[in-house]
Amino acid sequence: MANWRAVFIGFVTTIVLSIVGLAIPGIGQLVAGLGGGFVAGFIAGGGLLRGAWHGLLAGALGGIIGAFLLGVVVSLTGLALGPIGGLLGVGVFAFATAIALIMALESALAGAIGGVLSG
Template sequence: MTNWRAVIIGFLVATVLGIVGLAAPGIGQLGAGLIGGFVAGYLAGGGLGSGFWHGLLAGALGGILGGLLVALVVALAGWGFGPAGGIMGGFAGFGIFAMAVVISLVMALESALAGALGGVLNTGTPDRPPRQY
C-alpha cells in the first residue's frame, strides 16, 4: 500500500532542494532527486521494494506535474492564434505532456534507488515494526 504522506514529503524535499540546487545545475538536481527519494523511502519503511516504490513516486511526481503545467501553458497559448491554433496547441500540449511523463519516469530511477536504500534502513525488526512518521 502506498504511503502518500511519505511520497509527498519526499517530493517536497526534492522540490525545495532542486530550487536551491539551481545554483549548481546538474549536480544540485541530482542531489535533490537522491535526497528526496531517500526521504520518501525512509519514511515509508518496509524494506527494499517499498522504499523503491515510494522513491520512484516521489521522483516522478515532480516531472509529471511540471510537464502538466508546461502542456497547459502551450495549449492555452495556442488559443491566441484562433480555433486552428487552439487545436494545434492542444495537440502540442498533449505531446509535451506525454514526453514529460516518460522522461520523468526515467529520471525518477535515481530517486527510486535512493528510496530503496532508505527503505532498507527503516525495515524494523520482528519485535519492532518499521517507524512510521
C-alpha cells in the same frame, strides 16, 4: 500499503530541491529526484523493496504533476499560435512525461537505499 506521509514528504522535498536546482540545470533536477526518493524511502523504512516503492511513488507524483503543469502552460501560451500551439503543448507534455518516468526510476533507486539505511 503505502505510507502516504512518507510519499508526501518525499514529494515536497523533490519540489523544493527542484526549485533550488534550477540554478544548476540538469544536475539540480537529478539531485532533486534522488533526494526526494531517498527521503521517502528513509521515512517509510522497512528495507529495500518498501523504500523503493515509496521513492517511486514520490518521484512519479512529482514528475507527473510537473509534466501536467508544463504541458498546460505551453498549451495556453501556444494558443496564440493557433492549432499548432495546441500540438506543441501535447508534444511538450509527452516529453515531460518521459522525463517524469526517468525521475520516478531514479527516485525508486534512492528510496531503496533510504529504506535499507533507515532500519
